[in-house]
Amino acid sequence: MISAVLFWFLAVVATAAGIAVFRVDSMARATYALAVSFVAVGVMLLLFNLEYIGVITILMMVMEMAIMGIFMIMFMGMNPALMPMSMVHNKRGSAILAGGVFVGLATAVLLVPWPERRGTPVADLTESLGETIMGSKMLVMLTVSPVLFATLVAAIVLANPRGRYDRFGDDLRRRPPAGPGEGDRR
Amino acid sequence: MTLEVVLIASAALFCVGLYGALSQQVVVMVMMGLELMLNGVILAAAGLWWFLAPAPDGQVLLLVVITAMTVEMAMGFAVATLLHRSRESDMTDMATDLSG
Numbered sequence: 001m002i003s004a005v006l007f008w009f010l011a012v013v014a015t016a017a018g019i020a021v022f023r024v025d026s027m028a029r030a031t032y033a034l035a036v037s038f039v040a041v042g043v044m045l046l047l048f049n050l051e052y053i054g055v056i057t058i059l060m061m062v063m064e065m066a067i068m069g070i071f072m073i074m075f076m077g078m079n080p081a082l083m084p085m086s087m088v089h090n091k092r093g094s095a096i097l098a099g100g101v102f103v104g105l106a107t108a109v110l111l112v113p114w115p116e117r118r119g120t121p122v123a124d125l126t127e128s129l130g131e132t133i134m135g136s137k138m139l140v141m142l143t144v145s146p147v148l149f150a151t152l153v154a155a156i157v158l159a160n161p162r163g164r165y166d167r168f169g170d171d172l173r174r175r176p177p178a179g180p181g182e183g184d185r186r
Numbered sequence: 187m188t189l190e191v192v193l194i195a196s197a198a199l200f201c202v203g204l205y206g207a208l209s210q211q212v213v214v215m216v217m218m219g220l221e222l223m224l225n226g227v228i229l230a231a232a233g234l235w236w237f238l239a240p241a242p243d244g245q246v247l248l249l250v251v252i253t254a255m256t257v258e259m260a261m262g263f264a265v266a267t268l269l270h271r272s273r274e275s276d277m278t279d280m281a282t283d284l285s286g
Contacts, residue, residue: 004187011195014229018202018222022210034218037199041225047187048236053248057228060252064221064259071263072214075276087211089279098205105197109190114238121240128242129249137246144253151257155264161271 014040035065192233200226217262
């Protein structure tokens with residue numbers, strides 16, 4: 001009973017904070033609202049006894065929101081907590097589409113005859129998750145690792161302002177100068 | 187607490203994120219919308235796992251979704267940085283070169 005009430009409360013907090021992300025008038029407040037939404041979902045995961053997943057969701061998202069705040073200050077070039085902003089397009093169409101998707105999903109959720117629960121969770125879910133990813137589901141981890149490494153490389157390459165056409169010219173034949181002097185050009 | 191309640195809550199989160207991803211002009215705000223959508227997916231996956239088949243394997247799916255969020259964040263920030271460096275802008279409307 002207590003867990004049900006707590007879940008309802010957290011669901012309302014998560015959704016309200018999610019709505020607040022796009023309603024508040026500054027990016028700093030939007031970042032905090034998104035962090036609140038993620039923390040609420042992380043606590044909901046703890047209600048399902050998913051201690052490991054819930055805790056890493058909370059930790060990761062709080063850190064991510066902190067980084068997001070830094071990026072906003074960097075790109076917007078202002079104090080984002082004080083500067084009102086409203087930068088939207090096609091607000092009405094987006095709201096209609098999102099509302100329609102919600103009605104469709106909610107209808108499907110209520111109409112689908114969900115099957116009975118099969119099996120019961122083990123006592124220590126964190127230990128069983130560790131054994132699973134180091135055993136029968138190791139392929140998932142083996143796939144995730146290079147994907148994350150490729151993401152790091154791709155993000156650095158993408159964010160680099162000087163590509164090969166900047167360095168070698170449009171025909172890729174120009175060589176970089178040997179030194180900073182005028183006579184060092186090749 | 188039933189599966190239906192969990193799924194409706196996750197659908198609400200997903201649709202709020204969908205609204206944000208479609209309506210916002212700033213790249214970082216679009217990323218926030220995408221993050222909210224994945225937030226809903228995590229909650230739905232956790233609810234389905236708990237109420238239908240709470241085997242240890244199901245938790246691996248949640249890890250994959252969290253990884254997808256990480257990748258989305260890293261690539262989104264890289265795109266935002268590139269856009270800002272090349273065009274002095276962080277708006278999606280300034281990067282419509284490929285639109286038909």
